Amino acid sequence: MLSWLSRGSTAAKAGEQTESTAQAQGKPSNAGNKTPERTLASEPLLSVRNVERSFDVGSQKIRVLKGINLNLYPSQLVMLRGRSGSGKTTLMNLMGGLDTPTQGEIFFKDRPFHKWDDDKRTEVRRKDIGFIFQAFALMPLLSAYENVELSLRMANTPRSEWKSRITSCLDLVGLSKRMHHRPFELSGGEQQRVAIAKALAHKPSLILADEPTAELDSQMTAQIMQVFKEVVATENVSICMTTHDPTIMEVADHVYEMVDGVFIAK
Numbered sequence: 001m002l003s004w005l006s007r008g009s010t011a012a013k014a015g016e017q018t019e020s021t022a023q024a025q026g027k028p029s030n031a032g033n034k035t036p037e038r039t040l041a042s043e044p045l046l047s048v049r050n051v052e053r054s055f056d057v058g059s060q061k062i063r064v065l066k067g068i069n070l071n072l073y074p075s076q077l078v079m080l081r082g083r084s085g086s087g088k089t090t091l092m093n094l095m096g097g098l099d100t101p102t103q104g105e106i107f108f109k110d111r112p113f114h115k116w117d118d119d120k121r122t123e124v125r126r127k128d129i130g131f132i133f134q135a136f137a138l139m140p141l142l143s144a145y146e147n148v149e150l151s152l153r154m155a156n157t158p159r160s161e162w163k164s165r166i167t168s169c170l171d172l173v174g175l176s177k178r179m180h181h182r183p184f185e186l187s188g189g190e191q192q193r194v195a196i197a198k199a200l201a202h203k204p205s206l207i208l209a210d211e212p213t214a215e216l217d218s219q220m221t222a223q224i225m226q227v228f229k230e231v232v233a234t235e236n237v238s239i240c241m242t243t244h245d246p247t248i249m250e251v252a253d254h255v256y257e258m259v260d261g262v263f264i265a266k
């Protein structure tokens with residue numbers, strides 16, 4: 001398991017990095033890493049720079065994020081770990097363009113989310129980001145197949161591509177035999193696998209998963225983490241997930257430990 005301080009890092013230019021600065025930025029290391037095909041020169045998919053987020057509550061200002069720096073690279077599985085209230089969901093909302101920072105910059109594929117209005121961010125979200133939630137968020141009356149189809153409709157994927165894409169996504173998560181089941185006919189782990197297929201179907205570059213294993217027992221959690229590993233290895237997508245669970249950390253390429261709105265070294 002790797003976990004380290006990334007505070008104060010800024011996105012350095014490709015090709016100008018040492019191994020240690022790369023590590024400090026959450027960049028895949030070539031030394032003993034799990035994906036040796038990655039190079040140190042790859043550009044970040046998502047770059048969070050000196051980000052702060054405060055909320056006004058009554059007459060008070062609550063500082064939730066206090067200077068976050070994070071680089072997420074293509075085909076990485078990254079975890080945000082921290083106690084309840086430390087700011088993980090607030091950060092994920094910013095990374096997914098659901099919210100904007102009070103200060104700092106967020107670039108997704110070089111697009112400045114911190115400057116863009118909600119319409120522009122929504123457009124990017126629909127096409128290039130997938131979301132997975134703790135409580136699965138499936139439509140209860142639709143089958144697994146139809147739930148996955150929904151995300152292709154939302155992304156305006158041509159109808160002619162639907163069938164093969166839905167089938168291959170459900171196959172990837174091990175549910176080809178359950179594709180006509182509705183959520184209530186599936187276990188919690190199976191429902192979450194449908195949610196993964198749904199998040200993946202429109203071929204996003206980034207999947208954000210907020211506590212995707214929180215409702216699952218240890219066996220189902222292990223299955224989900226195995227699916228995440230496969231997805232990252234085969235689908236050209238990065239996954240950033242939040243978790244409280246210390247038992248799944250070794251699966252991650254990088255773990256950020258968050259305490260009270262900052263990343264700390266562990």
Ligand SMILES: Nc1ncnc2c1ncn2[C@@H]1O[C@H](COP(=O)(O)OP(=O)(O)OP(=O)(O)O)[C@@H](O)[C@H]1O
Pocket residue numbers: 055056057062064082083084085086087088089090091
């Ligand atoms: N819209 C908001 N208005 C005011 N305070 C907020 C808002 N959103 C989040 N907060 C506060 O920010 C802090 C961090 O919340 P956040 O949900 O990001 O934590 P978390 O680490 O994801 O927690 P958990 O693990 O319980 O989901 C909390 O104290 C929360 O009350």
